[in-house]
Amino acid sequence: MIIELSEDNFEKSINQNKPILVDFWATWCGPCKFMVPVFDKLAKKYSDKINFGRLNVDDYQSIAVKYDVYAIPTFIIFFKGQTLERAVGAIGEKGLENILEKVH
Numbered sequence: 001m002i003i004e005l006s007e008d009n010f011e012k013s014i015n016q017n018k019p020i021l022v023d024f025w026a027t028w029c030g031p032c033k034f035m036v037p038v039f040d041k042l043a044k045k046y047s048d049k050i051n052f053g054r055l056n057v058d059d060y061q062s063i064a065v066k067y068d069v070y071a072i073p074t075f076i077i078f079f080k081g082q083t084l085e086r087a088v089g090a091i092g093e094k095g096l097e098n099i100l101e102k103v104h
Contacts, residue, residue, distance in 0.1 A: 014078035020051035031090035
């Protein structure tokens with residue numbers, strides 16, 4: 001299950017005892033659209049170890065700025081509120097899987 005993140009649930013979601021991979025994206029972003037099926041596939045594969053969430057940067061710019069997201073897509077893994085790993089761009093399945101493997 002992929003969590004739609006917002007100002008209401010973002011802080012709570014990144015401060016869990018289970019890591020969460022957050023996809024910072026926007027509807028107009030071509031590389032973001034390319035990564036959607038990859039993100040969805042990995043969410044199914046790793047959901048027992050890692051939570052997955054998406055944040056629309058157009059709707060929640062203040063959160064994106066707070067975490068230094070200036071290019072999209074940006075993928076950040078948070079654990080107990082701390083940033084563990086970060087990747088920027090349409091890095092493909094292997095690239096995203098590589099950062100997930102570092103965490104668990």
